[in-house]
Each structure stands twice: as structure tokens, then as C-alpha cells.
Amino acid sequence: MSEIAELELGYRRWLRWYPASFRREYEAEMLGVLLAHARADQRRPQPIECLDLMSAGVRMRLRPTVPRSDRSAFTAVRLMYVGALVELATAIIIVATAGDIKSAILKRNRGYSEAQWHAEVAGSLRPLVVGAGIAIGFWLWMAWANGRGYRWARIVFAIFFGTTTFSMIHGLAGGSAAFARTDLVIGVVLWLVQLTALVLIFHKHMPTVAVSR
Amino acid sequence: MQEATFLILTSLAAGGQHGYGIISDVATISDGRVRLRAGTLYSALDRLRIDGCVEVDREEMVEGRLRRYYRLTPAGAKQLAAEAGRVQANATAAFARLGLTAGVIG
Numbered sequence: 100m101s102e103i104a105e106l107e108l109g110y111r112r113w114l115r116w117y118p119a120s121f122r123r124e125y126e127a128e129m130l131g132v133l134l135a136h137a138r139a140d141q142r143r144p145q146p147i148e149c150l151d152l153m154s155a156g157v158r159m160r161l162r163p164t165v166p167r168s169d170r171s172a173f174t175a176v177r178l179m180y181v182g183a184l185v186e187l188a189t190a191i192i193i194v195a196t197a198g199d200i201k202s203a204i205l206k207r208n209r210g211y212s213e214a215q216w217h218a219e220v221a222g223s224l225r226p227l228v229v230g231a232g233i234a235i236g237f238w239l240w241m242a243w244a245n246g247r248g249y250r251w252a253r254i255v256f257a258i259f260f261g262t263t264t265f266s267m268i269h270g271l272a273g274g275s276a277a278f279a280r281t282d283l284v285i286g287v288v289l290w291l292v293q294l295t296a297l298v299l300i301f302h303k304h305m306p307t308v309a310v311s312r
Numbered sequence: 313m314q315e316a317t318f319l320i321l322t323s324l325a326a327g328g329q330h331g332y333g334i335i336s337d338v339a340t341i342s343d344g345r346v347r348l349r350a351g352t353l354y355s356a357l358d359r360l361r362i363d364g365c366v367e368v369d370r371e372e373m374v375e376g377r378l379r380r381y382y383r384l385t386p387a388g389a390k391q392l393a394a395e396a397g398r399v400q401a402n403a404t405a406a407f408a409r410l411g412l413t414a415g416v417i418g
Binding site: 124125127128129132133134135147148151152153154155156159164165167168 | 357
């Protein structure tokens, strides 16, 4: 294999970090630029080039493809990232307010042994923290999918909002917010973020493909 | 607006350029301070195309490889002018507070 063919193969490997649609559009052109910039005796991509291709490729996979001029869509995507951040804060607060949960358990069950309240705290905390982790992933997934203008993502987000609304009403009716008032406040904040994002993504239809490729 | 994006738009303000030309031109404009790499350049160009600031001017084959020329759109020119005005206003304010005339440093 010639030096240039070996170098081109190396660049092609690193270009796989980009989404397929981006590669179809730009790969041939980028290879031309990369090879034109290479030293005469270069056989492999330089580490700095690999890092640039990898980081740009990952960014391309994650970033929204809706035009910035579509302000409602762009704001909705940002709000979804805010939702993920609030969920993260929730997980941290849940762990930080473990003492409140312990006090509440001890207050209700004065005869509990240490092993019993340990088990009850763990039983209350684990599902909340795991739930927050899943919710963070879900918010990020929704931000990514809505940012790429997928129509199905709007429907999934609407179902997500409906489920959250139902679970919040159900939780309030069942008195599950009795342990910590903070949980209730965060729940309402998240619900408002969801509501605003939902209104924004349905306010103006996002184009399914932002650039004709 | 990020500096790389500003410099890419500035490079295209004088006329259509291909990827390699933009990289060289940005290095010249920034006096060698900004060295764009292919990954960064094409991510920025893709974003600028989505936003309607840049469009493909023409394509040609050179030694069996695709070479695509990009040009600024009227919307891109407007955005560049607005950003240049903002940067200039900030720089003027900074020079005024330093008691310097614009462009006289050191």
C-alpha cells in the first residue's frame, strides 16, 4: 500500500466519528483538505488531527441541526438540557436530604432498629436516584432527537409530559411529597420546564431535514 | 459568535473559497494566531449552511478529488457586519477606558 493510500485510510477511520449523513456530504472534500495539509512523508494522521476529527465528530452527533432562526425549537432544546440539569440537581438533593428521610422514618416508626431504618432509607433512596438517572438520560435523548427535528420525538415528549403530569397528581394525592418539601418544588419546576418545552416544540413545526443533503 | 466562525465568514466576505483556501486565509487574517483544522472547519461550515449564512458556490474535481467552493449569503454578510460592529464597539470602549487611541497599543 502506498504512503498516500495508507494515510487516506487512516483519515477515513477517524472520519467515522461523524454521522453518516455528514460523511456523505463532506468526506471526499475533507479528505482532499486533510491530504493537502499532510507532510510529504506522513503515513498516519497526526494526534492533533485525530483529536480534532474525533471531537468535531462527537459534537456533530450531539448538536441540534435545526436552524438558529427557528427560535422556538432552539429554546425548546435548551430547556430540555435545563431539564437534564435539574434532574441532576434532584439526584444530588435526594442524596443530600437523606437525613430528612431518616428523621421522617424514625418519627413515624420510633421502635425501628438501626438495620430497619437503614433498609428503609436505602429502599426509599435507591429508586429515586435510579429514577433521576433514567430521567437525565431521557431528557438528553429528547434534546438530541428534537434538536434533529425528528417528528416522533415531539410525540414521545408529549407522552413523557402526560406521564409526568399523571404521576405528579397521583403522588400529591398519595402524599408522597411528605418527606421533603424540596422534592415537591423540584417536581413543579421540572413540570413547568416540560410544559414550556412542549408548547415550544408544538408552537412551530420543526423541519425534519434542516439542510437538503 | 465564536472566533473561528467570525474568521470563516470574514474569509468568505471577499469571495468564494474552498476549504483549503479558507484555512490558509484564516491563518493570514489572524496573523497566524488561529489555525483551523479540517474537523473544526467543516463542522462550522455545516452549521453556517444550516443557518443560511453560507452556501455552495460551485464544485469542481481537482486531481480526482472534490473541491467545493463556498460563498457568503446576504444573511451571512448581515450577520458578519453586525458581529464586526459589536466587536468594534467593544474595542473602542476598551481603548477609550485605557486612554488609548484605537490601534495604538504598547
